[in-house]
Each structure stands twice: as C-alpha cells, then as structure tokens.
Amino acid sequence: MESILKKIRVDVNSNLYQKDPFSSELGVSIVREATRLIQELGMENFTFKKLASKIGSTEAAIYRYFENKHMLLLYLNAWYWAWMEHNLVFATANLIDPEERLGVAIRLMVDGPLYRENDFLDPKQLHLLVVNESLKGYLTKTVDNEHESGIFAQVYKFGERISAIIQEINPTYQFPKTLVSTVMESSLLQNFNSRHLPGMTEAKPEGGERLNFFKELVVKTISNA
Amino acid sequence: MESILKKIRVDVNSNLYQKDPFSSELGVSIVREATRLIQELGMENFTFKKLASKIGSTEAAIYRYFENKHMLLLYLNAWYWAWMEHNLVFATANLIDPEERLGVAIRLMVDGPLYRENDFLDPKQLHLLVVNESLKGYLTKTVDNEHESGIFAQVYKFGERISAIIQEINPTYQFPKTLVSTVMESSLLQNFNSRHLPGMTEAKPEGGERLNFFKELVVKTISNA
DNA sequence: TCTTATTGTTAGTATTACTAACATTTTTGA
DNA sequence: TCAAAAATGTTAGTAATACTAACAATAAGA
Numbered sequence A, B: 001m002e003s004i005l006k007k008i009r010v011d012v013n014s015n016l017y018q019k020d021p022f023s024s025e026l027g028v029s030i031v032r033e034a035t036r037l038i039q040e041l042g043m044e045n046f047t048f049k050k051l052a053s054k055i056g057s058t059e060a061a062i063y064r065y066f067e068n069k070h071m072l073l074l075y076l077n078a079w080y081w082a083w084m085e086h087n088l089v090f091a092t093a094n095l096i097d098p099e100e101r102l103g104v105a106i107r108l109m110v111d112g113p114l115y116r117e118n119d120f121l122d123p124k125q126l127h128l129l130v131v132n133e134s135l136k137g138y139l140t141k142t143v144d145n146e147h148e149s150g151i152f153a154q155v156y157k158f159g160e161r162i163s164a165i166i167q168e169i170n171p172t173y174q175f176p177k178t179l180v181s182t183v184m185e186s187s188l189l190q191n192f193n194s195r196h197l198p199g200m201t202e203a204k205p206e207g208g209e210r211l212n213f214f215k216e217l218v219v220k221t222i223s224n225a
Numbered sequence C: 001t002c003t004t005a006t007t008g009t010t011a012g013t014a015t016t017a018c019t020a021a022c023a024t025t026t027t028t029g030a
Numbered sequence D: 001t002c003a004a005a006a007a008t009g010t011t012a013g014t015a016a017t018a019c020t021a022a023c024a025a026t027a028a029g030a
Helices: A002-007 A025-041 A048-054 A059-063 A069-092 A098-111 A123-138 A143-148 A153-169 A176-196 A209-222 B002-007 B025-041 B048-054 B059-063 B069-092 B098-111 B123-138 B143-148 B153-169 B176-196 B209-222
Strands: none
Touching: A025 A048, A025 A069, A025 A123, A048 A059, A069 A098, A069 A123, A069 A153, A098 A153, A098 A176, A098 A209, A123 A176, A123 B123, A123 B176, A143 B176, A153 A176, A153 A209, A176 A209, A176 B123, A176 B143, A176 B176, A176 B209, A209 B176, A209 B209, B025 B048, B025 B069, B025 B123, B048 B059, B069 B098, B069 B123, B069 B153, B098 B153, B098 B176, B098 B209, B123 B176, B153 B176, B153 B209, B176 B209
C-alpha cells in the first residue's frame, strides 16, 4: 500500500490550470513551494512575485501555469480532496461493516490525510493549507462559473462516497449530503477555531475531542432514535 | 416590541472602527451603503474608492472611519451578531421551556434575524452579507491579534447564550460550545451551498430543509440516546 | 464669535495583478 | 542531423489597489 500511495498522481480538472504543473520541473516547484508559502503568508499576503523569487523564477513564468493565485488555491484544494479520496478508498477497501467505514471517513475528515512522504505534494502541509485557506476559495463571486466548469469535482466525489456509506447504514435518513458537507466544512472550521478562537469550542488543537464530537454527532444524527 | 427593536443601537467593540460611524451622517451612509455594495461586488472587488463614489464622498474620508475594508467587514459582522442576540433575547423572553428556546435559537441561526425596517442597518441585507463574506473575515493571519482586542465579542456572546440553553437541557453533554459554533458556521455555509454548490446538499435556498436538518441534528446530538 | 470637529480635495507612494513582446532553449520529426 | 515548431524564460511595462499626507472649506458648539 505504501508504494501505491507514493506513486499516486492525482487527476484534477484541467480547467484549474493553464498548463499542467506536473509536466515540468518549474511546474512542480511552483505547486510545492506555493503550498508552503500560502500557508506561511496567508492568501491575502501571498503573491506570485514572492513565490517566483522563492523558486528562482519570475512572475510571468508562473502565470503560464495558473491564471491567478485564486486558481492555484483551487488547484491545491482539488488535489487535497482527490488525495483524501484515495486515502478513503485504501483505508476502507477491506472493511465490510459500513459503520466502520464511516468511522474511518470521519477520522479522515477530522485529522486530514495520512502522512506519506510522497513524490509530489506533502499531504500534511496541504491539510494545514486547506484548514486555513480553502473556504476562502469557495466563498467568492466567481463560484458559479467555477462550479459550472467542474472545478469542484473532487470535493463532490469525496462527499458522494461518504453519503453512500450513510445511505447504506440508514437508507431512510433524509439529509446525507447535507450532513456530509457539514462535517467536511465544519471539521476544517473547528480545527481553525481550536487554534484561533478557543472560546468557541471545547476542542484542543491536537486533542481527540473533535473526533469524538463529530463521530457522536454523525452516529446519533443518522440513527432512528 | 417592534418599537424597541426599531430603536436598538448595538454596541460594538470600539477597536473595530477609527471613528464611530453612528456619530455622523457620513458614517451612517458608509455602513449603510457598504452593506449593499460588499454584497453586490463581493469583498475581493469591493474598494473604498467605489464606496466613496456611491455615497458622493472620497476614499480618504472613509479611511477616517475604518482602518481598511477588512475592519469594516468585521464591524458589520459584529453588528450582525449583536442584532442576532437582541432577536434571541426578545424572542425567548417569555419562553420557559429550554427546548422551545433552543428551537427559536436554531431558527434564528438558520433563517437569520427578523426583518424590521430599522433606523440603522437592514438585517436582511446584513444576513446575506454574513452568509457570503463573513467567514472570509475570520480566516486570516490577523485573527489572533483581532481576537485579543476583543473584536469577536458579539459572536462569543451569542454562542454562549445558546450553549447555556443546551447545558440546561442536558448538563452532561460534553461539547455544547463546539456544537453551537458548528451550527452557527454551518448554517451560513449550508445557505451558501444551497445557492452555489447544490450537489453538496439536499437543501433548497428558500426551503425548510435546512431548519429541519439542523433541528434534528442538534436535538439528537444532545440527547442521551 | 472663536474654537473645534468634521468633511473635502489634491496629490502623492508602494504594491499588486496582470500582459506584451521578445529572447532562449528544448523537442521532434523529416 | 538539423531546421521548424513548441515550450520556457526574461524584461519591461500598465492599470488598479491600498493606503497616507497636507491642507482647505465648512459646520457646530460654547
């Protein structure tokens, strides 16, 4: 399994980039360093110029790969969720019990993907990036166009997989998709809250409270009480 | 009750502004028009210059009231949650049953504040603004400084009130604050999802699904099953 | 009426987001 | 093997943004 994970090259929607970053050295160093730098500076202070100087290239060169920094964020986000889906598929491959599979899925959402030193992007870094920045990439005026061009496919696919597990457990539950998207988004926000708005939550950044909270929440919600 | 709501002037943390916008005509027209314009353009395309030209003033004049557009957003956000708290207090004042009060609170979070044509800001407009833009105001690198200067006091106060209701219903429930912040944040995101990422949810923008979803989720979660 | 607070105006700077034009290198296929 | 085509890289720019400074005009208050 480790070697398979190591070799995984995720397919993301080609509308996300101008030129596939994995088709060249420069492209790879762009996404690699961007992951670090966006996290370090935050989207508002991140610029292609700063990124260019970090990787010894120029602004214009980066624009050939990504239309702008917003698209680069969406690209990394898509990559993250595709990676999450791989993790889910592998981790649940030989689990028959749907409740067990749901447990794995929730753990994945709460704790982020497994750490594997892989060839392309570090999923641990990517998780931090997604916690801090990804929602800003959704909540924009351009979301409708982006939605239409299929840019959120990875997020959708991941969500659908977990919805399917829920429907397996309780076929009469009315809101599987709403529940799944709530957990996907809230697990990120609660991670953020525990670090920056501690009064809004009982959870500690590295504690197991979030996992317990979300597991209990989901299990109770989909049960026929 | 109506006349009281009409007269309510919310107190927000003075770190949010340079000069109290309710201390002058210009200030009032800034916050009033900003609510509309931020919503129309989205934060990324909103500028003080555009706002100034709408209200027949100048950029520099607006900078006298707010340090930058980010602080203006946080100001409007604080105003929103303070208004929400007023709504909650009035709507639950004569309800004894904590479960009934919780129901009112959830409805408020899901549907936003009551519409009252009031003297200052239109809560309906503000709700749309908060749905689309407010989370971007939290998820920043400056959140820790802002947190320290008490800028999120209104959000906290609203959350604490509802946590208290939950603790009244079930004093043994472990995560009241986490649950409340989840509902506060997710109800906004689900509103957004229903409009822009419809595949992520069963809810329709104007339907009652979200309310049912969140009510069921909270009631089941805090029950001792 | 004199003082103070409030607004308006002009004019600037540094940075950001992006593009055009062209030079250089690499690939490829005849 | 080598010329044409494709991919990359570099330089140099523009328009817009996010501010700030300095000062003039106006209104309000004691």
